[in-house]
Amino acid sequence: MKKRRTPNVSRQMFFGIRAKPRFAFRKIMRTFETDFGGKKLKVEIDRMAELANGAALVRLGQTAVLATAVISKKMREGIDFFPLVVDYEERFYAAGRIKGSRFMKREGRASDEAILTSRLIDRGIRPRFDQRSRNEVQIVATALSFDNENDPDIAALIATSIALSISNIPFEGPISSVRIARLNGKLAFNPTYEERNASDFEILISGTEERINMIEAGAKEAKEEDVLEAIQKGMEELKKNIQFQKEIIAQVNPKKLALVLTESDSEFEANVKEFLKDKLENAIYEKTKLLREEKTALVKEGLANFLKEKYKELPESAKNERIKAADHLFDKEIDELVHKNIILLGKRPDGR
Incomplete structure (x- = not known):
């Protein structure tokens, strides 16, 4: 007489115990x-x-x-x-x-x-x-x-x-970001590749609700308006x-981390800004490109020498750290000066 095969039933199911899901910790999509x-x-x-x-x-x-x-x-x-x-x-x-x-x-x-x-x-x-x-x-x-x-x-x-x-x-x-193209006189948002190839112009913008922080554009010929x-x-x-x-x-409703941030030395920043006050603007608004680059390099070199003299009592490693930090401040000052003059005075380094 053949032995009857028992169905493959787990112990939990046999005794009426409900098995826990294998991935109970998984979040719901x-x-x-x-x-x-x-x-x-x-x-x-x-x-x-x-x-x-x-x-x-x-x-x-x-x-x-x-x-x-x-x-x-x-x-x-x-x-x-x-x-x-x-x-x-x-x-x-x-x-x-x-x-x-x-x-x-x-x-x-x-x-x-x-x-x-x-x-x-x-x-x-x-x-x-x-x-x-x-x-x-x-x-x-x-x-x-x-x-x-x-x-x-x-x-x-x-x-x-x-x-x-x-x-x-x-x-x-x-x-967020959105791409805009003009096709047959009408604006199309997030156009397909075919529509982009046939468009007069194509603009991609990204930013927040208040302002745009990045623009890319390409056009055949289009009016500014x-x-x-x-x-x-x-x-x-x-x-x-x-x-x-x-x-x-x-x-x-995420909870953000509280990160440790690097703090700047206000006295050190004030010394750098005081040294660059007039010298930087005279250098970067030189009309000839080669002279502009040469003058800017001389101002940067002068800043390094000024800091070496100012902090001559510090160890060599600490002095080098100051000069390295000054390089960052130098670029930051150029960026702020150029932006301020463009927005307030309409003045650009290249004379446009």
Whole structure:
């Protein structure tokens, strides 16, 4: 007589005990949708990269980009800048391509397009961090799907903004980005590649609700009023998307880290500014480029000699640290002086 086979039933089920889910700790994925320039924008959080400080998957059309944000636990020593790294990753599988080489199945070095997209994201988010922070921050945006119509760069920047905003990383966001093109006399937002090729001009802006912090533009020939109108219309779309991001952030309600920030020496800064007061403006507003560069170099050299004499009682290593810090202040003073004169006086270093 054949032995009857018993069904493969677990001990918990046999005794009526309900087994715990294998991944009970996993968060429930949340999805948000909105209209963005006439196209559906979909955001998914708590689905991927849960070990990152923040992560967001953004879909624009059938193009999908995953952005992750992480921050180091300790400050990086021996630097005088905010250590931010932005890496945009392209994948062949995003467009349905698999490399056929027998030996190389992975992507090679980053393409020019990938490098430019990384820079696009960097220029948009970098001003929104406290530049006194020395904790390393890394952003990785990966194109998971590409529909040959919607450029992943817009989705990548929005995904980065959301990932940072819902994380515990201190970030003065959110920000957004939109591309505007004029096609047959009408403005199109986030146009397809075909529409961009047929357009009169194409403008990409990114920024906050209050102001734009980055513009890229290309045009055949366009009136200034038309370009200004396109930027103003683009800002309206920008504000709508930022409000959408704020709704997501409000639901997550993240608690930001309290980072240790580097504090500047006010007396040292005052000494540097006093030395550069008149010398710097005379140098950078020299009309001839070669003379301008030569005079600026002489001012910088004079600043180093001034500091060596001023702090001659300090050890050599401490003196070198002062000179290194002065280089940063030198560039900062040039930046502030040029911006102030352009905005208030309409005066540019090249005489335009």
